Amino acid sequence: MNAPAGSLLYSLLHLGGFAGDLRFYSSRCSGSSRILELGCGDGRVAAAVVLGEGSLTMLQQHQVEPEQDGAATFPLEKLKCEMDAMRYLGVEMSEALAEKARSRLAPAEHCAHIVTADFHEPLGEGDFDAAILSANTLFCTPKHELVLQRCAEALAPGGRLLLDVYNAEDWHKAAQEEVQEEALAADEADDKDDLLVVVEDESGAEWKVFEREPDVDAAAQTIACHYDFEATADGTRFSQTVQHHYVLPEQLVHLLDGAGFTIEAIDGGFDGQPFEPSESEHLVVVARKLGGEDDVEESSEEA
Ligand SMILES: C[S@@+](CC[C@H](N)C(=O)[O-])C[C@H]1O[C@@H](n2cnc3c(N)ncnc32)[C@H](O)[C@@H]1O
Structure with missing residues (x-):
């Protein structure tokens, strides 16, 4: 697929x-x-x-x-x-x-x-x-x-x-205070099951979308959001990252x-x-x- x-x-x-x-x-x-x-x-x-x-x-x-x-x-x-x-x-x-x-x-x-x-x-x-x-x-x-x-x-x-x-205020503060790492560690175990949504592509194929904890860089003011896609039909997987400049x-x-x-x-x-x-x-x-x-x-x- x-x-x-x-x-x-x-x-x-x-x-x-x-x-x-x-x-x-x-x-x-x-x-x-x-x-x-x-x-x-x-x-x-x-x-x-x-x-x-x-x-x-x-x-x-x-x-x-x-x-x-x-x-x-x-x-x-x-x-x-x-x-x-x-x-x-x-x-x-x-x-x-x-x-x-x-x-x-x-x-x-x-x-x-x-x-x-x-x-x-x-x-x-x-x-x-x-x-x-x-x-x-x-x-x-x-x-x-x-x-x-x-x-x-x-x-x-x-x-x-x-x-x-x-409002990026909380993300920014958390990254500055370096509590981000703790949050990441706590969330890691849940990552694989963090189902965001199920979507259908142009051909009608169904994909499960999992969202991973974003990477926040407070100095650069960027948030990288990571998404994993998994085809419901055969388990094909791919990942994509969306970069925001807040x-x-x-x-x-x-x-x-x-x-x-x-x-x-x-x-x-x-x-x-x-x-x-x-x-x-x-x-x-x-x-x-x-x-x-x-x-x-x-x-x-x-x-
Ligand atoms: C977050 S989406 C929001 C789309 C739409 N405004 C809405 O509310 O549904 C941002 C959109 O901006 C487009 N975009 C990003 N950078 C752009 C650029 N430099 N020039 C034109 N479009 C751009 C993306 O392709 C995407 O469709």
């Missing part, structure tokens, strides 16, 4: 994002007409933002029950993007994932485009009023400053950057400030839960690019 394509690892492991994240992104983008997503993956967030939750359900039904002769066609005119004249651009490095996103967004191809590109490259000059970096995408690169700079360049003044990353909450605030953003909200969850450094699992941020109408009004009030 062949191992699934490496570029689809994320897709195979993806458990559907985090509770409430699709609602967060679609509601925060509801007033935006030009949306950019960096690292859009398989179009999970794009579908919620562009097609809307109600339309998504209709789209899924349509895909399950393809159109019969004479049957009503999928109501394209009801799509959120049509109603709001919304335009969406997704940037994704993996061609396999970009293809998945394109097919997911096919009913909205007139307003949603997915390009296979590197988000470190320039992405626009004030062309967008919302930019999305969802589900830890910012941690996929060590070049946080450059990526936030690309977002700032692409946004119009007053445009919003929406992002979520995990920033701590206060570093993120500093980076956003340096890229020309002001933070409007920094929450510990997708439903506005307050951020607690030692407890919150997520860091959910809404940041506004400075220079918009709100900032002009504020500065004239101050004068």
